[in-house]
Amino acid sequence: MIPMSLRDVAVLTAGSLHPDGPGTAEVVVDGPVVTDSREVAAGSLYVARVGEHADGHHFVAAARDRGAVAALTSHPVDELPCVVVDDVQTAFGRLARGVLDRCPGLRVVAVTGSSGKTSTKDLLEQVLGSAGETVAPVGSLNGEVGVPLTVCRVTGATRFLVVEMGARGIGHLAYLTSIAPPDVSVVLNVGLAHVGEFGSRENVARAKGELVEALAADGVAVLNADDPAVAAMAGRTTARVLTVGVAEPADVTATEVALDHLGRASFTLNGFGRSLPLRLQVSGAHQVANALAVVAAAVECGMGVEQAVTALASAGPTSRWRMEVTERDDGVTIVNDAYNANPDSMRAALLSLRAIADAADPPRRTWAVLGEMLELGADSRTEHETLGRLAVELGVDRLLVVGEGARPVAEGASRAEGASRADRAATRWVPDADTAYELLTKQLTTGDVVVLKSSRDAGLRWLGDRLVGREVAS
Numbered sequence: 223m224i225p226m227s228l229r230d231v232a233v234l235t236a237g238s239l240h241p242d243g244p245g246t247a248e249v250v251v252d253g254p255v256v257t258d259s260r261e262v263a264a265g266s267l268y269v270a271r272v273g274e275h276a277d278g279h280h281f282v283a284a285a286r287d288r289g290a291v292a293a294l295t296s297h298p299v300d301e302l303p304c305v306v307v308d309d310v311q312t313a314f315g316r317l318a319r320g321v322l323d324r325c326p327g328l329r330v331v332a333v334t335g336s337s338g339k340t341s342t343k344d345l346l347e348q349v350l351g352s353a354g355e356t357v358a359p360v361g362s363l364n365g366e367v368g369v370p371l372t373v374c375r376v377t378g379a380t381r382f383l384v385v386e387m388g389a390r391g392i393g394h395l396a397y398l399t400s401i402a403p404p405d406v407s408v409v410l411n412v413g414l415a416h417v418g419e420f421g422s423r424e425n426v427a428r429a430k431g432e433l434v435e436a437l438a439a440d441g442v443a444v445l446n447a448d449d450p451a452v453a454a455m456a457g458r459t460t461a462r463v464l465t466v467g468v469a470e471p472a473d474v475t476a477t478e479v480a481l482d483h484l485g486r487a488s489f490t491l492n493g494f495g496r497s498l499p500l501r502l503q504v505s506g507a508h509q510v511a512n513a514l515a516v517v518a519a520a521v522e523c524g525m526g527v528e529q530a531v532t533a534l535a536s537a538g539p540t541s542r543w544r545m546e547v548t549e550r551d552d553g554v555t556i557v558n559d560a561y562n563a564n565p566d567s568m569r570a571a572l573l574s575l576r577a578i579a580d581a582a583d584p585p586r587r588t589w590a591v592l593g594e595m596l597e598l599g600a601d602s603r604t605e606h607e608t609l610g611r612l613a614v615e616l617g618v619d620r621l622l623v624v625g626e627g628a629r630p631v632a633e634g635a636s637r638a639e640g641a642s643r644a645d646r647a648a649t650r651w652v653p654d655a656d657t658a659y660e661l662l663t664k665q666l667t668t669g670d671v672v673v674l675k676s677s678r679d680a681g682l683r684w685l686g687d688r689l690v691g692r693e694v695a696s
């Protein structure tokens with residue numbers, strides 16, 4: 223963080239100092255701001271949150287022992303000088319906002335969408351990082367804790383801040399953007415992720431649109447023209463709108479899209495008066511839309527379009543389990559996309575599977591190993607059945623459905639219109655990942671392409687790791 227005295231922290235957070243006195247006020251925080259005492263470094267400010275599982279106030283001593291110089295707490299503690307506030311979360315947000323307000327030259331890009339926030343953030347971090355010091359979230363930190371944690375990492379040298387913003391309800395993005403007001407807001411798509419909590423797709427759109435409502439008139443909204451619910455957000459901002467699209471006319475488009483044998487797209491990017499060839503290092507046709515948004519945002523941050531495209535062409539995958547393609551020595555290709563799942567990203571994964579298989583002549587044999595999609599609310603059963611039908615429609619050769627919650631996928635596949643007896647025979651349901659592993663180990667043969675996908679808690683990413691001989695983390 224930019225160095226700050228506890229006096230400044232207390233002013234920003236409307237907190238009081240404990241113990242009261244000049245000694246406390248003059249303590250300078252110049253290390254990382256953390257909420258986990260294990261991540262404390264010299265000079266840290268330790269933010270004592272009361273979480274679902276633990277009360278952070280119990281770890282103040284541990285934070286001190288690791289080098290923290292102060293704590294943000296909701297009651298006085300004696301182990302460290304502290305700023306005592308009514309509500310730690312609110313105070314943490316205000317602190318982060320105060321940090322940003324001290325960095326007027328910084329460009330803030332916020333990214334939201336139902337799918338692809340982290341994938342896009344990872345690309346944007348690499349592209350902007352080639353032009354100047356860039357801070358972006360670790361992993362997928364995108365909520366009320368992750369956003370202020372990320373913001374507090376900026377220093378005087380930081381030129382670009384990328385923030386991933388996730389919403390699980392109306393008002394969430396309004397809150398997150400009050401902590402980190404964006405100069406550029408990127409909205410990727412409106413899908414069914416977390417729809418169970420939102421109630422309807424309309425509510426998801428309402429919530430995601432808060433990202434562009436937060437823009438000042440001199441800001442820029444980067445909107446996906448291919449998603450009508452996103453395109454409609456143009457009416458919800460006074461900022462300039464820049465559209466990106468693969469299917470629909472837009473300010474920045476991709477033409478001549480082709481996928482290679484690992485599902486990596488190459489295409490011509492048209493925009494800002496230029497047409498430039500681009501070949502991505504990341505897999506999946508859905509990355510084309512993400513890439514267009516990245517270039518649009520980078521240009522709006524002051525990069526030249528050519529410079530942005532060149533940087534994007536060498537941007538590799540950084541977060542794990544997103545379309546992670548491994549070619550095994552025995553000629554089997556494993557695509558581990560099991561970081562999370564919703565109907566849209568499932569579709570994207572199956573389309574990528576198809577593309578990888580069809581890049582060979584004759585096409586390779588395809589396996590879809592699918593687990594449950596969580597948090598879909600009332601439509602959950604129907605969405606799982608639809609997924610099974612989609613697998614049949616896309617000509618997936620072997621469908622392996624894993625776990626009780628995913629059973630309707632197998633049912634949907636066997637009832638799919640036009641499903642032949644062979645299709646039905648090619649669909650298997652197994653109760654767990656161990657059984658799936660045994661079956662796959664016996665049946666996979668040279669040339670097969672396998673995609674694995676499920677929600678995080680359904681755990682298929684570990685199965686994917688086993689299939690490529692990676693150490694399984696506990």
Ligand SMILES: Nc1ncnc2c1ncn2[C@@H]1O[C@H](COP(=O)(O)OP(=O)(O)OP(=O)(O)O)[C@@H](O)[C@H]1O
Nearest residue numbers: 336337338339340341362508545559562566567570
């Ligand atoms: N534009 C896209 N459209 C559909 N699926 C996508 C898109 N971009 C990425 N995906 C797929 O969606 C899944 C999640 O990707 P990613 O982690 O980037 O999303 P996220 O929005 O950050 O998710 P979370 O809400 O868990 O933070 C991956 O399987 C990825 O391959």
Ligand SMILES: [Mg+2]
Nearest residue numbers: 339340362364
């Ligand atoms: Mg994410």
